[in-house]
Amino acid sequence: MSPAIPSLSAAEAARAIRAGRLTCESLVTACLERIAARDGELAAWAHVAREAALAQARALDRQPARGPLHGVPVGIKDIFDTADMPTEHNSPIYRGNRPRADAAAVALLRQAGCVILGKTATAEFANMHPPATRNPRNAAHTPGGSSSGSAAAVADHMVPLALGTQTAGSVIRPAAFCGVIGLKPSFGSINRTGVKPVSDTLDTIGLFANTVEDAALALNLLSSRRIPDFAAKAAAPRIGFVRTSRWKDADASTHAVLDSAAKRLASAGADVRDAALPAAAEALFDQQGLIMNFEAARALAWEQSRHREAISARLLKRLDEGWAVSREQYDNALQTARDARRQFADLMRSYDLLLTPGARGEAPLGLASTGDPLFNRVWTLLGVPCITLPWGSGPQGLPLGIQLVSAIEQDTTLLAHAQWAATALG
Amino acid sequence: MSPAIPSLSAAEAARAIRAGRLTCESLVTACLERIAARDGELAAWAHVAREAALAQARALDRQPARGPLHGVPVGIKDIFDTADMPTEHNSPIYRGNRPRADAAAVALLRQAGCVILGKTATAEFANMHPPATRNPRNAAHTPGGSSSGSAAAVADHMVPLALGTQTAGSVIRPAAFCGVIGLKPSFGSINRTGVKPVSDTLDTIGLFANTVEDAALALNLLSSRRIPDFAAKAAAPRIGFVRTSRWKDADASTHAVLDSAAKRLASAGADVRDAALPAAAEALFDQQGLIMNFEAARALAWEQSRHREAISARLLKRLDEGWAVSREQYDNALQTARDARRQFADLMRSYDLLLTPGARGEAPLGLASTGDPLFNRVWTLLGVPCITLPWGSGPQGLPLGIQLVSAIEQDTTLLAHAQWAATALG
Numbered sequence: 001m002s003p004a005i006p007s008l009s010a011a012e013a014a015r016a017i018r019a020g021r022l023t024c025e026s027l028v029t030a031c032l033e034r035i036a037a038r039d040g041e042l043a044a045w046a047h048v049a050r051e052a053a054l055a056q057a058r059a060l061d062r063q064p065a066r067g068p069l070h071g072v073p074v075g076i077k078d079i080f081d082t083a084d085m086p087t088e089h090n091s092p093i094y095r096g097n098r099p100r101a102d103a104a105a106v107a108l109l110r111q112a113g114c115v116i117l118g119k120t121a122t123a124e125f126a127n128m129h130p131p132a133t134r135n136p137r138n139a140a141h142t143p144g145g146s147s148s149g150s151a152a153a154v155a156d157h158m159v160p161l162a163l164g165t166q167t168a169g170s171v172i173r174p175a176a177f178c179g180v181i182g183l184k185p186s187f188g189s190i191n192r193t194g195v196k197p198v199s200d201t202l203d204t205i206g207l208f209a210n211t212v213e214d215a216a217l218a219l220n221l222l223s224s225r226r227i228p229d230f231a232a233k234a235a236a237p238r239i240g241f242v243r244t245s246r247w248k249d250a251d252a253s254t255h256a257v258l259d260s261a262a263k264r265l266a267s268a269g270a271d272v273r274d275a276a277l278p279a280a281a282e283a284l285f286d287q288q289g290l291i292m293n294f295e296a297a298r299a300l301a302w303e304q305s306r307h308r309e310a311i312s313a314r315l316l317k318r319l320d321e322g323w324a325v326s327r328e329q330y331d332n333a334l335q336t337a338r339d340a341r342r343q344f345a346d347l348m349r350s351y352d353l354l355l356t357p358g359a360r361g362e363a364p365l366g367l368a369s370t371g372d373p374l375f376n377r378v379w380t381l382l383g384v385p386c387i388t389l390p391w392g393s394g395p396q397g398l399p400l401g402i403q404l405v406s407a408i409e410q411d412t413t414l415l416a417h418a419q420w421a422a423t424a425l426g
Numbered sequence: 427m428s429p430a431i432p433s434l435s436a437a438e439a440a441r442a443i444r445a446g447r448l449t450c451e452s453l454v455t456a457c458l459e460r461i462a463a464r465d466g467e468l469a470a471w472a473h474v475a476r477e478a479a480l481a482q483a484r485a486l487d488r489q490p491a492r493g494p495l496h497g498v499p500v501g502i503k504d505i506f507d508t509a510d511m512p513t514e515h516n517s518p519i520y521r522g523n524r525p526r527a528d529a530a531a532v533a534l535l536r537q538a539g540c541v542i543l544g545k546t547a548t549a550e551f552a553n554m555h556p557p558a559t560r561n562p563r564n565a566a567h568t569p570g571g572s573s574s575g576s577a578a579a580v581a582d583h584m585v586p587l588a589l590g591t592q593t594a595g596s597v598i599r600p601a602a603f604c605g606v607i608g609l610k611p612s613f614g615s616i617n618r619t620g621v622k623p624v625s626d627t628l629d630t631i632g633l634f635a636n637t638v639e640d641a642a643l644a645l646n647l648l649s650s651r652r653i654p655d656f657a658a659k660a661a662a663p664r665i666g667f668v669r670t671s672r673w674k675d676a677d678a679s680t681h682a683v684l685d686s687a688a689k690r691l692a693s694a695g696a697d698v699r700d701a702a703l704p705a706a707a708e709a710l711f712d713q714q715g716l717i718m719n720f721e722a723a724r725a726l727a728w729e730q731s732r733h734r735e736a737i738s739a740r741l742l743k744r745l746d747e748g749w750a751v752s753r754e755q756y757d758n759a760l761q762t763a764r765d766a767r768r769q770f771a772d773l774m775r776s777y778d779l780l781l782t783p784g785a786r787g788e789a790p791l792g793l794a795s796t797g798d799p800l801f802n803r804v805w806t807l808l809g810v811p812c813i814t815l816p817w818g819s820g821p822q823g824l825p826l827g828i829q830l831v832s833a834i835e836q837d838t839t840l841l842a843h844a845q846w847a848a849t850a851l852g
Contacts, residue, residue: 188760197618301528
């Protein structure tokens with residue numbers, strides 16, 4: 001087996017399979033070998049469906065290609081229901097849980113000829129209490145979370161593509177920490193049926209990949225959004241550089257990387273101007289957590305009433321905070337979000353893209369915390385599409401990233417511009 | 427056992443239990459007797475949890491009251507997960523399905539001392555293919571749907587309170603057809619975790635009750651919204667009478683009932699003026715179905731790919747229609763909804779309440795169709811709170827109702843005014 005196989009992007013691998021230069025079975029085998037070699041250290045996987053994945057791969061090798069990702073293995077965050085493997089939410093309450101049906105997103109992947117390779121490690125109920133997953137770039141550091149395993153598995157080339165979810169910063173942050181592409185599409189892009197809810201207002205299914213093209217193909221498959229014409233020469237975008245009021249909470253390396261990205265993108269022809277968030281959008285830094293906690297407290301009502309002792313102290317504290325929020329406070333926060341979305345839509349008449357930090361800095365040392373979602377809160381609550389591109393590195397040599405943001409439902413445009421930016425950054 | 431027990435409202439029954447004049451066990455027994463006597467004809471229940479409900483009732487009788495609905499039996503639409511009874515969505519695909527956890531709303535009810543009496547019959551996946559449920563007012567007619575069993579069970583006094591869901595018109599319409607109160611709260615009022623999704627953008631948990639007070643108590647328990655001060659003298663509301671562009675699609679008896687309700691409410695002191703929906707809101711009559719079908723097609727992706735033959739022809743047609751909608755059409759519909767919500771909020775600066783039809787007329791003859799959700803589509807997509815109050819009757823002597831609507835999150839105000847209106851209508 002070529003050791004290079006797992007380094008193929010999803011699109012490259014699928015093209016090789018369609019061209020008869022690669023079999024799905026050998027691709028899956030290579031991924032499984034990589035997992036066998038590396039996952040003892042990294043713990044990116046909650047469950048590897050070795051036999052089922054190989055059987056699925058062999059079946060797919062006998063069929064005509066069902067689409068541009070036919071034969072591609074995918075990792076699924078372990079809060080998505082899967083009918084043929086456990087779904088445990090990293091909680092003892094769900095040990096051995098085997099749902100009746102696949103989540104809608106999993107069913108769509110299978111239907112398009114993707115192989116479900118297994119379930120990736122998640123923070124408890126996609127919240128803060130971390131799994132044992134380590135950062136593939138430096139195993140002493142967190143990979144971020146809550147989609148810890150999906151980010152680590154894609155970064156370590158155990159699988160070319162993985163699904164995660166973002167409620168605060170659970171896609172963009174771990175992607176940035178692990179040096180991969182993370183895409184949080186517009187709210188509602190990918191159907192959430194069969195995904196364990198944290199917050200109905202915020203939960204958004206996102207993607208981890210190593211190329212913008214892979215993210216675009218997977219988003220198309222899962223959301224029916226158009227794939228950008230990557231072959232066309234893209235016009236240089238109008239970019240708003242949004243430091244936000246929390247710029248001081250990003251570290252010096254993040255400041256340096258963002259500033260130099262802005263310069264590079266301007267040199268490549270983009271119209272880069274400093275931009276400020278509207279007042280209501282700035283307020284979402286504080287309102288996002290309130291909404292998340294209020295809703296999470298209710299979403300986990302059964303677990304609290306029946307299995308309170310099996311919930312981590314860290315999560316219980318959050319849930320108790322959620323119960324302490326009044327309905328009036330919560331309704332006010334929702335109203336602020338509605339106002340912010342309107343103001344943000346107005347702002348985006350002047351920009352194709354915003355450039356802004358996706359994390360405070362590189363992945364923190366240790367596994368106790370998955371890091372701070374501060375620079376993700378506003379965008380998740382706005383519901384706008386975000387992508388992080390790996391660029392530069394921090395004081396410990398760990399990856400940094402830049403975050404690009406577009407207007408609501410402009411995911412295809414965001415991906416086109418992200419490809420342009422990735423090329424411009426080099 | 428007094429035959430009058432099942433006719434008690436939830437609040438009355440709970441007060442009697444707290445005062446020691448009634449036991450929870452005798453209340454549950456009376457409900458079970460009513461079901462035994464009547465459900466052979468009405469088929470309102472998919473599952474009656476006889477032994478579990480009695481055991482729960484006896485346990486509650488030994489405890490201090492946990493809240494204002496302690497000891498009250500509740501019926502749960504069979505698309506809500508229940509850990510101790512089947513959850514079958516009226517689909518052979520889910521025959522014998524026993525989820526791991528209770529839906530959040532079910533857990534909150536249990537925690538507040540309510541007894542889960544069983545699961546009520548639903549249209550297949552809360553869509554259009556009806557259950558065998560009959561209208562308690564005239565068994566030759568549909569009770570409406572998709573929350574057919576919840577409406578019928580409350581109307582027939584088999585249970586004082588029931589949960590349903592509305593995606594198009596699945597709470598307000600069956601409540602109107604069966605002559606009970608139906609409350610569809612503001613979108614997001616009651617947490618949807620563990621409820622089988624049809625459409626993330628639309629699905630709203632609602633309530634069936636025989637009094638406004640019961641609806642208010644249950645909404646408070648499930649959403650943390652305030653209970654109106656029913657004892658306070660309510661000011662007469664400013665009411666907009668909204669016939670909508672579809673007024674001609676309501677029948678003559680609905681015209682007559684709405685017109686006379688407007689007059690009565692004005693006589694009682696309300697400032698009643700004719701009002702028109704904003705243009706974007708009028709457009710939602712057409713956009714709601716498009717959004718629902720697009721999302722339902724994806725929400726049921728697993729069922730379609732694995733069990734297509736077990737889905738009704740009627741639902742498959744809807745799902746195929748959903749797949750035929752492009753992402754661009756769908757995004758445009760969402761944008762129209764956003765515009766409509768903004769315009770509607772402006773309109774509601776001038777009114778406390780809108781008066782509008784909740785259904786085209788009385789319950790249609792036969793069980794083949796659950797009726798037309800036309801007059802519910804706009805309000806569900808706006809996300810605003812709606813209540814139907816039984817008033818008047820149609821040419822076949824079946825109940826009619828009026829629908830009252832308030833601004834987003836103004837559920838407590840809506841309930842206060844609904845009580846005022848119920849009194850004014852007499």
